Amino acid sequence: MGLGYVNGKFVSLDELVIPIEERGHQFGDGVYEVIHCYNGKPFMLDEHIERLIRSCEAIKLPITQTFTDFQELILTGVEKAQLVFGKVYLQITRGIAPRNHPFPNVPVSITMTLNESEPTPVEIREQGVSAITHEDERWAKCYIKSLNLLPNILAKQVAQDQGSFEAILVRDGYITEGTSSNVYIVKNGEIITTPLSNHILAGITRIAVKQAAEELNIPFVEKNYSPEELLQADEVFMSNTSIEILPIVKVDSQKIGNGVPGEITNKLYSQYQVYKQNQA
Ligand code: PDD
16 A cells, blocks of 8 residues: 655655645656665665765755654655565655756655555566666766665666667766666676766665675675676676665676576575675
């Protein structure tokens, strides 16, 4: 069924609650987080809240809520929605004011949705997915989890129209990330992924992938790599909160390795399941 939250009030998802002159709606002037719940518990909640606060600071959103306030809000939402396996979407915008570009002097708007979701089908995990490469047409501050996702959506749709799951973005001759994921290659036993910079989002799942690699004694190398290195990789995989760790077995219609999910990807995925179980 799902549950919604708007500025202090829990509401049903179909209730009409946002005035037209709301800056998220009119300008995309806000930030967001997506958090997954397993067994009724939000996974890596502290890391998500830390990133949310960083995003607010980066766009100068005048939040008055503390880390603990966000913790309480999300945990209350999860309890009220009786969310067992599903997603919390939390969005903060620069509030409600007549449309004008400069910052208004009004409180921020906080909204949240809580929805049950389906796990990624086992067949997809076992077979892996295909991806395309696509020019990274986004702005210069991709480290902010901003509401402005138009270039991401347009590139994702190009991928979907070609029967692919994800578009892997290329900026200045190097891979940055996916439209809604971080992307990794495996070559000669090493995991290689784009270093953190203003050109990619610091994924929360990426933190867990790095930790898993360290625990499994697999080298985790943060360096730029080219589309050619991507195509010649032994394994390719992507990560995000929703799909966790997912093998990519074809890029631009070309098979990666043997065209099946790789051993290191599978090991990282298993380790990620351990983290989920330990927390739940
Ligand atoms: N997106 N890079 C981009 C551009 C993303 O949008 C996301 C997540 C990630 C991975 O971040 P994390 O591991 O914290 O989920 C990387 C979410 C899931 C979304 O927009 O729905």
